Amino acid sequence: MTREDIHSFRNLVKDLSNEDVSRCYQCGKCTAGCPVAIDMDISPNQVMRLVQINSRDRVLASSTIWLCLSCETCTTRCPADIDIARVMDTLRKISVNEGYSSSQPAITEFNKIFLDSIKKHGRLNELELSVRYSLASRQLFNNIGLALNLLRKGKIAPLGTNMKDRNRIRDIFAKSKRFIRGKS
Amino acid sequence: MVESSKDKNIKILTYSEVEEVKGYVGNFEVKIRKKARSVDMSKCTGCGTCMEKCPFKVPSEWDLGLGTRKAIYTPFPQAVPNVPVIDREHCAYFLRGKCRACEKFCAAGAINFDQEDEIINETFGAIVVATGYSLIPWEKYYGEYGAGRYKDVITGLHLERMLQASGPTGGKIIRLSDGKEPKSVVFVQCVGSRDEAKGVPYCSGVCCMYTAKHAILLKEHVPDAQAFVFYIDIRSTKKNYEQFILKAQRDYGAMYIRGRVSRIYQKGDRLVVKGADTLAGTPIEIEADLVVLATAVVPQPDAAEMGRRLSIPYDQYAIFTEAHPKLRPVESVTRGIFLAGCCQSPMDIPEAVATGSAAAAKVCGILSHDELTLEARIAKVDTARCSGCLTCVNVCPFEAIVADKVDSRTVSRIIPSLCQGCGTCTATCPAEAITLSGFNNSQIFAQISAPFEKRAKEVAIGSSND
Numbered sequence: 001m002t003r004e005d006i007h008s009f010r011n012l013v014k015d016l017s018n019e020d021v022s023r024c025y026q027c028g029k030c031t032a033g034c035p036v037a038i039d040m041d042i043s044p045n046q047v048m049r050l051v052q053i054n055s056r057d058r059v060l061a062s063s064t065i066w067l068c069l070s071c072e073t074c075t076t077r078c079p080a081d082i083d084i085a086r087v088m089d090t091l092r093k094i095s096v097n098e099g100y101s102s103s104q105p106a107i108t109e110f111n112k113i114f115l116d117s118i119k120k121h122g123r124l125n126e127l128e129l130s131v132r133y134s135l136a137s138r139q140l141f142n143n144i145g146l147a148l149n150l151l152r153k154g155k156i157a158p159l160g161t162n163m164k165d166r167n168r169i170r171d172i173f174a175k176s177k178r179f180i181r182g183k184s
Numbered sequence: 185m186v187e188s189s190k191d192k193n194i195k196i197l198t199y200s201e202v203e204e205v206k207g208y209v210g211n212f213e214v215k216i217r218k219k220a221r222s223v224d225m226s227k228c229t230g231c232g233t234c235m236e237k238c239p240f241k242v243p244s245e246w247d248l249g250l251g252t253r254k255a256i257y258t259p260f261p262q263a264v265p266n267v268p269v270i271d272r273e274h275c276a277y278f279l280r281g282k283c284r285a286c287e288k289f290c291a292a293g294a295i296n297f298d299q300e301d302e303i304i305n306e307t308f309g310a311i312v313v314a315t316g317y318s319l320i321p322w323e324k325y326y327g328e329y330g331a332g333r334y335k336d337v338i339t340g341l342h343l344e345r346m347l348q349a350s351g352p353t354g355g356k357i358i359r360l361s362d363g364k365e366p367k368s369v370v371f372v373q374c375v376g377s378r379d380e381a382k383g384v385p386y387c388s389g390v391c392c393m394y395t396a397k398h399a400i401l402l403k404e405h406v407p408d409a410q411a412f413v414f415y416i417d418i419r420s421t422k423k424n425y426e427q428f429i430l431k432a433q434r435d436y437g438a439m440y441i442r443g444r445v446s447r448i449y450q451k452g453d454r455l456v457v458k459g460a461d462t463l464a465g466t467p468i469e470i471e472a473d474l475v476v477l478a479t480a481v482v483p484q485p486d487a488a489e490m491g492r493r494l495s496i497p498y499d500q501y502a503i504f505t506e507a508h509p510k511l512r513p514v515e516s517v518t519r520g521i522f523l524a525g526c527c528q529s530p531m532d533i534p535e536a537v538a539t540g541s542a543a544a545a546k547v548c549g550i551l552s553h554d555e556l557t558l559e560a561r562i563a564k565v566d567t568a569r570c571s572g573c574l575t576c577v578n579v580c581p582f583e584a585i586v587a588d589k590v591d592s593r594t595v596s597r598i599i600p601s602l603c604q605g606c607g608t609c610t611a612t613c614p615a616e617a618i619t620l621s622g623f624n625n626s627q628i629f630a631q632i633s634a635p636f637e638k639r640a641k642e643v644a645i646g647s648s649n650d
Contacts, residue, residue, distance in 0.1 A: 033446030
């Protein structure tokens with residue numbers, strides 16, 4: 001194995017996110033403050049380590065990258081100045097791009113529907129999102145009470161609205177896809 | 185301390201500050217401001233009646249505000265000399281012109297409210313800088329640890345004061361909020377140190393060991409207490425240190441958890457410490473009665489200014505730099521100025537004693553000779569060529585060049601004992617009037633051309649005499 005190969009995963013993450021995971025010295029402050037670490041199969045500091053040692057499969061198949069809420073507590077407190085939330089986001093992108101089957105299909109599906117809706121309308125159509133997600137997760141009536149309440153308070157626009165210049169949003173999607181494909 | 189204060193060869197100037205240092209090795213001219221202590225040192229007998237009678241209490245700096253002192257005070261009972269000082273910022277007489285209780289009760293008549301600062305100018309052969317350290321003001325940087333809001337989040341130094349039998353709590357470990365004995369104590373290491381984002385990137389060096397000591401002493405003071413220690417790496421590299429850590433873990437039951445603490449918050453009258461156990465790969469929460477932070481060792485706030493005054497270099501954190509990290513560890517680049525203790529690097533007591541002893545031995549090396557041996561390679565001014573522009577005076581990093589007169593003409597003069605032979609002046613001099621002995625241009629060119637000459641094999645490279 002050449003030297004380049006040993007660091008290929010770390011370098012890919014660095015290329016896509018501009019964050020150098022090799023700065024991590026395993027203090028564990030990210031895991032300590034993470035509100036969902038308890039439910040993750042590997043802890044955030046272990047994700048950093050696995051990226052460092054090129055352990056692609058274990059990271060990309062983990063539940064951790066999908067359970068991350070991007071609350072950025074880890075990023076704020078990291079003493080090595082690594083934007084960990086951004087690294088997690090990057091790992092999700094790599095995972096989708098490389099066709100890893102998600103360990104958290106419901107979350108992945110939700111993300112997909114969310115992005116689809118943005119791509120189509122330029123902004124989120126909440127009703128479409130909730131209906132499509134309910135269908136996909138086969139839990140049709142689970143959130144119906146909540147949806148009605150939100151409708152009544154005017155938090156959800158029933159028909160949704162479209163943004164004016166939607167082609168430009170689609171361009172952003174296309175460009176970011178090209179960016180990831182180009183790097184990996 | 186008492187012993188050295190009685191030695192006839194040692195003169196101690198307390199409550200004094202070095203204002204200016206001029207000159208060079210063997211001839212340092214030092215201007216010292218002896219601050220007005222408002223007590224006549226020649227009359228005071230050290231009976232302590234004034235401190236007893238003074239009606240005004242002030243938070244004690246020595247006890248980090250855990251206890252109080254009077255407006256006339258000595259910092260701690262064993263202080264040398266045993267002569268108190270009046271804190272003019274808190275003394276009622278200086279603030280409002282009334283009281284004079286100390287003066288009334290002083291049998292020796294030593295109180296002198298009119299005393300003024302005294303400037304002393306003295307010449308010294310060598311200087312040892314041992315200005316010590318301070319701790320990082322963690323409250324400024326760590327909002328996640330409560331930023332000083334929680335009374336029961338203290339530093340290791342606070343605990344150290346509590347453990348002192350003559351200290352503010354009489355040797356008892358208590359919670360500052362309610363005075364109760366803590367049963368669950370969390371120690372957090374690397375607060376401010378090893379933190380590139382908010383603190384200093386270097387390792388503070390001493391915290392691993394004193395935290396283990398505190399965990400042991402906690403168990404000895406409060407037998408049913410449990411210590412938890414959050415650490416990143418244990419650095420116990422010196423003699424018997426590793427065994428000491430193991431003793432804290434095995435014999436005193438301290439629970440060591442490998443991971444940093446992310447947050448501390450109040451829950452009822454207890455504190456919740458949110459940390460991680462990176463070895464188990466899981467977050468962990470511990471309810472604590474007391475949290476002790478091992479805060480980073482940093483230089484004194486005025487270290488950089490002192491460095492400038494003494495012309496000794498310091499790094500970006502204002503830690504003084506030694507002349508060579510391996511071969512000249514207690515010398516500064518300025519000849520005759522030595523470093524000892526934490527002003528040079530965070531270090532523990534054995535190391536500080538070792539550097540102090542080493543610096544003292546180095547000083548003896550200088551003072552034991554009537555004449556100094558200098559480096560052969562120092563700058564020399566050809567006064568006939570020198571135009572007296574004095575550019576060299578400004579560029580010399582060692583302040584080794586001064587203006588002089590030759591036949592009423594201004595020329596520069598090198599102080600040989602200060603010159604380090606760096607060559608900056610040689611390169612700068614527009615008249616090429618300065619040369620380095622044994623390293624002048626013709627010698628360098630001779631060295632270069634020697635290998636290319638026909639008789640190259642017969643010429644030894646690099647040998648030349650002035």
